[in-house]
Structure formats: structure tokens, C-alpha cells
Amino acid sequence: NAGVTQTPKFQVLKTGQSMTLQCAQDMNHEYMSWYRQDPGMGLRLIHYSVGAGITDQGEVPNGYNVSRSTTEDFPLRLLSAAPSQTSVYFCASRSSGTGNYGYTFGSGTRLTVV
Amino acid sequence: RKEVEQDPGPFNVPEGATVAFNCTYSNSASQSFFWYRQDCRKEPKLLMSVYSSGNEDGRFTAQLNRASQYISLLIRDSKLSDSATYLCVVNNNNDMRFGAGTRLTVKP
Numbered sequence: 001n002a003g004v005t006q007t008p009k010f011q012v013l014k015t016g017q018s019m020t021l022q023c024a025q026d027m028n029h030e031y032m033s034w035y036r037q038d039p040g041m042g043l044r045l046i047h048y049s050v051g052a053g054i055t056d057q058g059e060v061p062n063g064y065n066v067s068r069s070t071t072e073d074f075p076l077r078l079l080s081a082a083p084s085q086t087s088v089y090f091c092a093s094r095s096s097g098t099g100n101y102g103y104t105f106g107s108g109t110r111l112t113v114v
Numbered sequence: 115r116k117e118v119e120q121d122p123g124p125f126n127v128p129e130g131a132t133v134a135f136n137c138t139y140s141n142s143a144s145q146s147f148f149w150y151r152q153d154c155r156k157e158p159k160l161l162m163s164v165y166s167s168g169n170e171d172g173r174f175t176a177q178l179n180r181a182s183q184y185i186s187l188l189i190r191d192s193k194l195s196d197s198a199t200y201l202c203v204v205n206n207n208n209d210m211r212f213g214a215g216t217r218l219t220v221k222p
Contacts, residue, residue, distance in 0.1 A: 031208055040122075042201065042214035043158070050208055058209060090157055100165070102148045102203070103210060105157035 002026055006091050006106035013081040013113045021076040021109050023091030030096035032074040033058070033103065034066065036087040043090065049074055050096070081113045117141060118204050120213035128221055131192045135216045137185040137202030147178055149187045150201040152215065158201055161187075192220045 007022045025032065033048040035058075045058030049068040063085060065077040074093075078085060088110050092103035120137045127133050139147075147164040162169065164176040164185055175188040185202055197220045202213040 033210065035212070040214060042118075043212040045209060045211065048208060048210075056209075059211070100146050100148075100163035102150070102160040102163060103158075105159070107157050 004091055004093050004104055004106035006089075006109050008109060009107065010110050011112070013078070013111065015081060015083060015113060017081050019078050019081065021078075021089055021091075021111075023074045023076065023106060024072050025074075025091075025093040025104075026072065027093060027095075027104070028071060029093035029104075030071065031103075032068065032091065032093045034064070034074070034076045035090045035092065036060065036085075037090060037108075038087050046076065046089075078111075083113045085111065086113045087111060116214075117211045118202055118213040120200075120202050120216050122214060122216060124217040124219055126219045126221060127192055129192055129194060131220075132188065132190050133192055133218060134189075135187045135200050135202075135218075137187075137213055139183050139185070139202075139204040139211075141204065141206050141211075142180075142183060144183075144204045144206045146205040147185050148203040148205070149174075149176055149185075150203055150212075152199045152201055154199075158212075161200070189218075192218075194220050194222065196220050 004025045034046040035043040047066040049055045091106045094103045095101045149161040150158040152158040173190045177186045199215040
């Protein structure tokens with residue numbers, strides 16, 4: 001049981017390049033989310049999904065796309081990287097069952113856009 | 115106004131001290147509440163859920179006041195290993211919002 005796995009752990013992009021951050025979970029969780037964390041700002045929600053085929057925008061969705069074709073995978077795509085997207089990105093998942101379930105996070109992707 | 119606000123600290127306390135963190139949230143429709151802990155350059159980890167009746171897990175006690183839209187975390191008998199940033203989290207229909215965190219350093 002690996003939990004939430006994010007790849008890559010580190011990435012440097014040039015302005016204008018595109019890339020996909022991968023996220024996979026093996027806990028059969030229905031809910032998944034992407035956050036970015038910047039110094040002094042805490043985690044901000046980019047996009048989230050409540051199940052395969054369903055996604056929604058969070059607080060800071062511009063410049064990012066997501067899709068959820070399977071329960072396990074929730075990739076985040078940067079369409080045209082900008083220096084403002086330099087950040088640490090966390091993927092998280094949680095159960096949809098009744099109860100007060102918090103998110104389990106992946107170990108993060110540190111992205112630098114130059 | 116941010117949806118979830120926390121005192122950023124830092125809180126510097128000696129071992130054995132009791133320390134309390136506070137958090138306020140703006141969305142009165144929020145349904146569930148959590149405290150997370152985040153160590154430097156690591157991912158956040160769930161510390162505990164927060165219930166209206168208050169709940170305790172060892173040295174940690176969490177309280178929720180829905181009328182005042184206020185959440186608290188009390189740590190008793192602080193250990194060196196409690197040094198971390200503590201994040202307040204508020205959930206409304208699967209849109210989980212995080213506070214910026216309160217940094218705690220426990221010193222010998």
C-alpha cells in the first residue's frame with residue numbers, strides 16, 4: 001500500500017513549456033485534489049475531483065488542467081509554464097465514506113520555472 | 115479576507131509547556147474541520163479531526179465553536195518532536211481550505 005504517489009519529485013521548466021505532474025493513489029479513494037504551497041500563503045486548492053470523470057475548479061485554477069479518467073490517477077497539466085507557477089505541488093486523496101475523513105498527501109513535486 | 119486565518123507565530127516554547135493555537139474561518143456552511151501537522155520540506159499529515167463536542171488524542175485537544183467560527187488546538191506537555199507547522203483546515207463540499215499555518219518550536 002503506497003498511499004499517494006507523486007512524480008516527479010523535482011522539475012525545472014523553461015517559461016512556455018508544458019508538462020504533466022502525475023498523481024496516483026492505491027487506497028480506492030474517490031476524492032482527489034491538487035494544491036500548491038507558496039511561502040507565507042499556505043496551501044491553495046487548484047482543482048479537485050469527487051470521482052472518475054468529475055472535476056471542479058478550486059481557488060487558483062488558471063494555467064492548470066486536470067482530468068480523472070480512473071479512480072487511481074489524477075494528473076495535473078501545466079499548459080504553458082510561467083515563473084509564477086514556481087511552487088511545491090501536493091496531490092491528496094481521501095475517502096468519500098461517512099465520517100470525518102481528512103486528506104492523505106503525496107510527498108510533493110518541487111517545480112521551478114525559469 | 116482569507117477563508118481560514120491563523121496566527122502565523124512563531125511560537126517558541128520550552129519542553130513541557132502547554133501551547134494553544136487558534137483558527138477562524140469565514141464560511142459558516144463549512145462541514146468538517148481538521149488540524150494537520152507539516153514538518154519542514156515535507157507533506158502535511160493529518161493530526162486530528164475536530165468535532166463540535168471537542169475531542170482529545172493523547173496530549174492534543176481540539177475544539178470547535180461553530181457559532182463563533184473558531185477552531186483551537188491545545189498541546190500539553192510539549193515535546194521537542196512537536197516542533198512543526200500546524201495547519202488548520204476547513205472543508206465545505208469537498209473544497210478543503212488550509213490556513214497558512216502556525217509555526218511551533220519546542221526548545222530544551
